[in-house]
Amino acid sequence: MAQQSTDxxxxxxxxxxxxxxxxxAATVSGAIKRMLDPISxxxxxxxxTCxxxxxxxxxxxKVCEYLYYNEKHKNNKDVPDMDIPPELCLELLMAADFLDGESCTAVCLISNADTGLV
Amino acid sequence: MVSSTTQGLHGDDVDFESTWTTLASSFKEIHTKNASKLSYEELYRHAYRIVLKKKGEVLYGRVRDFEKEWLSQTVAASIQGLVTGSLRSGAHGSAAVTTANERREAGWRFLKGLKEAWQDHQLCMSMLADVLMYMDRVYCTDHRRPSIFITAMNLFRDCILLSKSSSEADSLTILAILNGIILDQIQMERDGDIIDKHLIKSCVYMLEGLYEADQEVEEQRLYVTSFETDFLNASREFYRKEGEFLLRESDAGAYCRHTQRRITEEQDRCRSTLSETTTPKIEQVVEDELVRNKLRELIEMESGVRHMIDNDRSADLRLMYILNSKVDPLKKELTSAIQQRIKEMGAEINAAAIAASQAQPAPAADAEGDKPKAPGDRALSQQTVAALKWVEDVLNLKDKYDSFWKFSFDSDQGMQKAISSSFTDFINSATFTRSSEYISLFIDENMKKGIKGKTETEVDQVLEKAIILLQYVQDKDMFERYYKKHLCRRLLMNKSLSNDVEKQMISRMKVEQGNNFTLKLEAMFKDMTISEELTTGFKGHVAKLGDADAARAELAINVLTSMTWPLETMGSSGDNEESRKMRCIFPPAIERIKKSFEKYYSDKHSGRQLTWLANMGSADLRATFPKVQTKEGIKERKHELNVSTYAMVILLLFNDIPASQSITFEEIQAKTNIPTSDLVRNLQSLAVAPKTRILIKEPMSKDVKPTDRFSFNEGFSGKFHKIKVGVVTAGNKVETDKERQSTEEKNNESRGFCIDAAVVRIMKQRKELTHQQLVTETLSQLATQFKPDINMIKKKIESLIEREYLERIDEAKVPSYRYLA
Structure with a gap:
């Protein structure tokens, strides 16, 4: 049952x-990181697997898309906005809060502000 | 399970109690290390829901209670099980009941158990905190509660460390036992046992991670508040006892080494076993107990500093120095011990010199009693030897301390000053007043004999040494006086081996003491040069006159400036007045040359007066003795005699009388006008000394009496062609007491003038000064020359007032003076 940590x-x-x-990319989220922590x-x-x-x-x-988007651009400035469909905004925001991805939450908030939801 | 897959992120009402039950049972699994069965996501989601439904407060409280119960029931029991009787007694300090080995084993088990409990707790709590991350993030942040992890750590402190070790009411807390065990283990290590440093270090980490109160203040770490204090107290006690024991049982060198080792040990211990933050504190303790509080005793021990100095233990002294500098940057104790030793040794040298100078000549010396030396002379040479020995001893002492200073004291500035001042003290000590004279004598001796055959560097060293000593002398004017006297003799009697070295010496003194000091000395050299020129000039002058007379005596002259040369000291002792009044009557041949030179000189320099000092000159005579039967046949013997001027005058008298005729002492004196004492000494060397008995004295005896008769010794024979008739003079000799007195008187006189001049100089500038200020200023002005006597300054001020240079200011509160232009 015990398995090695994989890439x-x-x-x-x-x-x-x-x-x-x-x-x-996945461990940007605090929750996922702790979930997969081999010490615990x-x-x-x-x-x-989570x-x-x-x-x-x-x-x-969308979360996965963000995780890669974050991974890809984490060291850059002036990155293009991520496309977030307005109907997903609220749910994404909650998912971000749940997963403890601060940057993710911020991105969602910005998108929501764009669409006028928040 | 309450949660449903269809509820999504914004679930509906949550049944708190059932969710908590799920969480609590999972927590128990975590504590029992069965986490692998659990899904993080599920637990996290439950906690998330609860917090989302504003139940964070309740959840927080439940978790805390859960942990408290877990710790105080499960963990505390297992820890208490480790506390055996031996540990309790060990912590009390009564080790007698159990053997050290048992105690160590029990302690080790306890530490290990506690460490494991702590590590488990930390690991489990970090997992719990991970699961409860959402609570920490949302509830704790919003309500400013410490994170659950911190709360749980504090619970460990309260429920485990501060709990009683047994059910008895007065039993120690676990923390106290822990401290006791660590101290015990450290003590074992100090005694040479091997302990598990890592284990202790882990426990120390635990104490460092926990705080006295719930606020995390650095100074309130349990390590600092609980353990460190105990540790320092115990160590202080231990080292105090150890220090006392070592002082009793071992010598100072071993003590220093031991202390040094202990300090390193404690440093290592802090690094490997305890905490780095303790290092300075424990060092302080060891230094306090082993060094600061024991230093005086240590230095005064039989094998202390004195012993080290006497036996050249520079390595031990170095340790002593290092230890002292740890507790006192000024190193007062060691410095004063060193100073005292220098003074003692200096006093010994002084005493030895005095003793040697006063000791009667050894009886063995009397065997060669026929030497033309008066007993007084021998005492003098005894003094000279004493003087040279004194200088050598002082220099050796200086070398010794210099090497200590270099190797043991890190060339410390303060130490150097202290050593110098101690040397100054004993060299200028009131009971020993001859240092100036002795140093000058030392130079004199070296100039005359010492530097013969030495390389330049060796000569340099000798000069350097003399200069070093000179630096310590306070009464520089005394030294100048003696040096002038000795230099004068060297120059006039051509005894100096190298003019270059003489000049080097002067230039060194110039560097050290300034221009003023060497002015007169240089003038003496100048006189010598001028005199040489005069002599050759005069020779040329005589040749030009065409009065070429083979029989004519040649004249070599030294014209000396009377102010610069210490001529009075050249005269025979005591009767200077007499010699000044009595002009020696020269034989006509000599008188002629004298006149002619006087004329030559006054032509060159008008207005100068020449005074002839016959007592300082010397003459070469060619003497012919009548034919006598010798082994090689009958032959006339010619000798070249080198005699003093007076002796020449005496001998020339016998040219005018038949060989068989004799003259009395009184007749000689009447004809020559030579002062009595000089005459006695010259006659002694001419008629008494066995190798140069050119005159025959009747009656034959050692002493010369006014009634003695003298005649020419026709039968005189010498081994060599050239014969030097040594006059019994006090050449390179220490002064007799009488001479010393007069030297001192003269010195005081000239000091008086210096003080006069200084006072007038100061007052002229300042116009008005209080008595105290004036004295201080005078002292500081004259410090480079000598150390004036306060009474003398007072007297001089009085006399200046009498002579109306100064007046007292009557209305001033403190005694003050005003300068009268």
Whole structure:
């Protein structure tokens, strides 16, 4: 059962969609990082898989997109805005809060402000 | 499970109690190390929900209670189980009951158990905190509560460390036992046992991570408030006892080494076992107990500083120095010990010199009693030896301390000053007043003999040494007087080996003491040069006159400026007045040359008066003795005699009378007008000394009496062609007491003038001054020359008032003076 930490981890949505992404990108989220922490050694750390019971596939896909977007641009300035569909904004914002990704929350807030939701 | 997959992120009502039950059972799993069965996501989501529904406060409280219960029931019990009887007694300090080994084992088990409990607690709490991250982030931040992790750590302190070690009411807390054990283990290490440093270090980490109160203040770490104080107190006690023991049982050198080792040990211990922050504090303790409080005793120990100095233990002294400088940047104790030793040794040298100078000549010396030396002369040479020995001893002492200073005292500035001042003290000590004379004598001796065959660097060293000593002398004017006297003899009697070295010496003194000091000395050299020119000039002058007479005596002259040369000291002792009044009557041949030179000189320099000092000159005579039967046949013997001017005058008298005729002492004196004492001495060397007995004295005896008769010794024979008739003079000799008195008188006189001049100079500038200020200023002005006597200054001020240079200011509150232009 015990498995080595891998370079890639799997995120699973509440409706069963699986997203494989780089560990380094995923652990930007405080929650995911702790979930996969080999020292604490929870089930997620052993299987390198995180299942989110409260995030659906659409939102999780956007989350993953953000995680890569963040990974890609983390050292740059003047990065292009990420495209966030207005209808996803609220749910994304909550997901960001849940996952403890401060930069993610900020991005969502900006997008929401654009669409006039907040 | 309450949560449903369909509820999404914004779930509906949460049943708090059932959710908490789930969490609590999971927490227990975590504490029992079964976390791998748990899903982080699930736990996190539960906590998230609770906090989202504003139940954070309740959750926080529940977690805290849960931890408190866990710690005080499960963990505390296991820790208490480790506290055995031996530990309790060990912590009380009564080690007698159990062996050290048992105690160490039990202590080790306790430390290990406590360390593991702490590490488990930390790990579990960090997992719990991870799960409760959302609570920390949202609830704790918003309500300003410490994070759950910190709260749990404080719970460990309260429920474990501060709990009683057993059910008895008066039992120690776990913390006290822990401290006791660590101290015990450290003590074992100090005694040479090996302990588990890592284990202790872990426990120390724990204490460093916990705080006395819930606020995290650096000074309030348990390590500082609880352990460190105990540790320092225990160490202080230990080192106090150890210090006392060592002072009793070992010598000072070993003590220093031991202390040094202890300090390093404690530093290492802080690094490897305790905390770096303790290093300065424990160092302070060790230094206090082993050095500061014991230093005086240590220095005064039988094997203390004195012993080290006497036995050249520079390594031990170095340790002593290092220790002292740790507790006192000025190193007062050591410095004063060194100073005292220098003074003692200096006093010994002084005493030895005095003793040697007063000691009677050894009886063995009497065996060669037929030497033409009066007993007084021998005493003098005894003094000379004493003087040279004194200088050598002082220089050796100086070398010794210099090497200590270099190797043991890190060339410390303050130390150098202290050493110098101690040398000054004993060299100028009131009970020993001859240092100026002795130093000058030392130079004199070296100029005449010492530097023969030495390389330039060696000569340099000798000069350097003399200069070093000179620096210590306070009465520089005394030294100048003696030096002038000795230099004068060297120059006039051609005894100096090298003019270059003489000049070097002068220029060195110039560097050290300034222009003023050497002015007169240089003038003496100038006189010598001028005199040489005069002599050759006069020779040329005589040749030009065409009065070429083979029998004519040649004249070499030294014209000396009377102010510069200490001529009075050249005269025979005591009767200077007499010699000044009595002009020696020269034989006509000599008188002629004298006249002619006087004329030559006054032509060159008008208005100068020449006074002839016959007592200082010398003459070469060619003497012919009648034919006598010798082994090689009958032959006339010619000798070249080198005699003093007076002796020449005496001998020339016998040219005019038949060989068989004799003259009395009184007749000689009447004809020559030579002062009595000079005459006695010259006759002694001519008629008594066995190798130069050119005259025959009747009756034959050692002493010369006014009634004695003298005649020419026709039968005189000498081994060499050239014979030097040594006059019994006090050449390179220490002064007799009488001479010393007169020297001192003269010195005081000239000091009087210096003080006069200084006072007038100061008053002229300042117009008005209080008595006190005037005295101080005078002292400071004259400090480079000598150390004036206060009474003398007072007297001089009085006399200046009498002579109306100054007046007293009557209306002034303190005695004051005004300058009268």
């Amino acid at each position: 890639y981890v799997t995120l699973v949505s509440s409706d069963g969609f699986e997203f494989k992404l780089q560990r380094s 050694n929870f089930t997620e750390a052993q299987t390198n 299942t989110f019971e409260n995030i659906n596939g659409v939102v999780l896909e």
